[in-house]
Amino acid sequence: MKRTILIILTFIIFGCASQKNDNDTFKKSFYNYEIDLNQYNNDQLTVTLQYHGALKDSSVFCMPKVVPGIYDTLNFGKFINNFTAIDNDGNKLQTVKIDDNRWKIYSTEKLNHITYKISDGWDNYSSENFRPYRSAESSFEINSFIINPSATLGYLKGHENDSFKLEISKPIELYAATSLSKTSINETKDLFIAKSYKHLVDNPIIYSIPDTTSIRLPEINIVVACYTTSGRRISKEVAKRIEPLIKNQIKYLGSILPTDNYTFIIYQNTNLGNHPSVSEGLEHSNSTVVLMYVPDDIEVINDQIYRVVSHEFFHTVTPLALHSFEISNFDYIHPKFSQHLWLYEGTTEYFTIHMLIKNKMQSLDAFTKTLEDKIREMNKFNNNLSIIELSKDPVKYQDQYMNVYYKGALINLCLDIKLRELINGNYGVQDLIKDLIDKYGVDKPFEDDELFSNIVNITGEKAIDKFIIDYIIGSKPLPLKESLEKVGLILDENTFKISTQENISEKQQKLRYSWINQ
Numbered sequence: 039m040k041r042t043i044l045i046i047l048t049f050i051i052f053g054c055a056s057q058k059n060d061n062d063t064f065k066k067s068f069y070n071y072e073i074d075l076n077q078y079n080n081d082q083l084t085v086t087l088q089y090h091g092a093l094k095d096s097s098v099f100c101m102p103k104v105v106p107g108i109y110d111t112l113n114f115g116k117f118i119n120n121f122t123a124i125d126n127d128g129n130k131l132q133t134v135k136i137d138d139n140r141w142k143i144y145s146t147e148k149l150n151h152i153t154y155k156i157s158d159g160w161d162n163y164s165s166e167n168f169r170p171y172r173s174a175e176s177s178f179e180i181n182s183f184i185i186n187p188s189a190t191l192g193y194l195k196g197h198e199n200d201s202f203k204l205e206i207s208k209p210i211e212l213y214a215a216t217s218l219s220k221t222s223i224n225e226t227k228d229l230f231i232a233k234s235y236k237h238l239v240d241n242p243i244i245y246s247i248p249d250t251t252s253i254r255l256p257e258i259n260i261v262v263a264c265y266t267t268s269g270r271r272i273s274k275e276v277a278k279r280i281e282p283l284i285k286n287q288i289k290y291l292g293s294i295l296p297t298d299n300y301t302f303i304i305y306q307n308t309n310l311g312n313h314p315s316v317s318e319g320l321e322h323s324n325s326t327v328v329l330m331y332v333p334d335d336i337e338v339i340n341d342q343i344y345r346v347v348s349h350e351f352f353h354t355v356t357p358l359a360l361h362s363f364e365i366s367n368f369d370y371i372h373p374k375f376s377q378h379l380w381l382y383e384g385t386t387e388y389f390t391i392h393m394l395i396k397n398k399m400q401s402l403d404a405f406t407k408t409l410e411d412k413i414r415e416m417n418k419f420n421n422n423l424s425i426i427e428l429s430k431d432p433v434k435y436q437d438q439y440m441n442v443y444y445k446g447a448l449i450n451l452c453l454d455i456k457l458r459e460l461i462n463g464n465y466g467v468q469d470l471i472k473d474l475i476d477k478y479g480v481d482k483p484f485e486d487d488e489l490f491s492n493i494v495n496i497t498g499e500k501a502i503d504k505f506i507i508d509y510i511i512g513s514k515p516l517p518l519k520e521s522l523e524k525v526g527l528i529l530d531e532n533t534f535k536i537s538t539q540e541n542i543s544e545k546q547q548k549l550r551y552s553w554i555n556q
């Protein structure tokens with residue numbers, strides 16, 4: 039294993055692609071959360087919640103047990119201490135802790151406010167005592183507060199779709215970066231507004247000494263917000279490095295780019311060489327959190343960010359713009375998982391590798407090396423397990439989960455070549471995704487069970503039905519050798535080496551050009 043471990047997580051939550059109308063759609067019933075960063079003590083903050091709206095005689099306060107896209111039990115209720123509900127006369131209401139993540143509050147018709155202490159999940163991100171999913175948690179340090187709302191703020195059962203006001207008091211020198219709608223009330227207080235709990239938890243916030251650079255493009259405004267434990271300001275250099283990447287991603291996506299604002303929240307803890315370097319990225323619909331434990335070397339930092347960004351930014355397409363009801367109506371306590379990880383992670387990862395060659399950012403040789411790595415890694419997993427089965431019960435198949443980045447991407451590769459072969463090279467996975475987004479979209483989820491028949495209808499190709507049954511629903515070995523042969527590439531199934539065929543036919547050349555512009 040290389041010294042640097044890269045983990046790309048996915049956080050499949052989305053509410054809206056743009057915050058333009060937040061204030062217009064503010065609802066009658068709403069939550070008013072208050073946090074004072076000045077009162078930070080012992081890695082804890084005090085949270086106060088007033089709910090404005092009618093409540094029944096008892097209510098259940100919930101923290102997420104599971105969040106979309108992290109396919110494991112997180113139990114964010116574990117970060118709450120001293121949970122207290124106070125009535126209008128200043129007396130404590132009776133509360134009972136139901137389980138790790140839920141508190142039942144009695145007589146909530148008299149509720150004035152709820153208060154609790156919230157702990158952070160980590161202090162200095164590093165590979166020592168390594169554990170995954172820290173990019174979903176909060177971290178409270180004197181110079182940097184990473185606030186992941188799902189690990190900090192809860193909701194009242196049945197009131198998930200009410201609006202949220204979040205008021206944060208802060209030291210004057212700290213600045214908030216987030217894609218959430220923000221108003222500075224004064225120099226030491228900010229107000230954030232979210233349409234719903236889903237929208238709130240989809241928008242992490244970082245407070246730190248300001249180090250931000252904007253990338254303004256005709257299609258999208260991007261903010262790069264950085265914090266380094268070394269104190270070094272890196273956002274300008276990071277923005278300079280990722281701007282060409284983002285431009286290429288926009289070019290690759292064409293008209294299917296579903297958002298016009300995006301924030302990269304980047305945290306770097308300096309690795310002084312005591313432990314292996316590690317990075318992880320956690321993507322949301324309008325932002326990505328990147329955590330890094332790497333040396334204080336801008337080249338290394340930029341390389342890590344580049345790798346995370348190239349995958350995470352493509353998630354603006356799947357699942358932000360294209361997703362099923364399971365994701366759209368996510369249940370944070372009893373989730374039902376969508377069966378389409380081949381699409382949410384597989385297509386995203388395929389776009390990441392395919393764009394490089396399609397946009398002439400990479401040689402054919404470098405591209406085939408990437409494919410060899412994907413094939414080699416895929417073969418370390420149990421490929422008798424269908425990707426649909428894995429998607430439906432990812433907690434059970436934790437040890438197989440990472441295969442969505444290998445087999446998931448390679449399914450898309452075979453599908454891309456198959457589509458181009460069937461439709462005279464004029465139509466590939468990029469076109470299919472565009473057509474699906476035209477049919478569904480950010481606010482129009484699809485039925486999990488109906489996606490495949492819609493793909494067959496859209497493409498008008500019965501042969502795609504067989505491909506889906508064999509390789510996505512079923513677990514037949516992927517037709518990699520056969521698919522690559524059609525574009526003049528030879529796969530050795532024993533060594534996983536790919537070579538270019540000599541004397542390539544006109545038909546093969548035409549299909550290859552349609553696929554990768556080579």
Ligand SMILES: [Zn+2]
Pocket residue numbers: 046047048349350353382383386
């Ligand atoms: Zn992902």
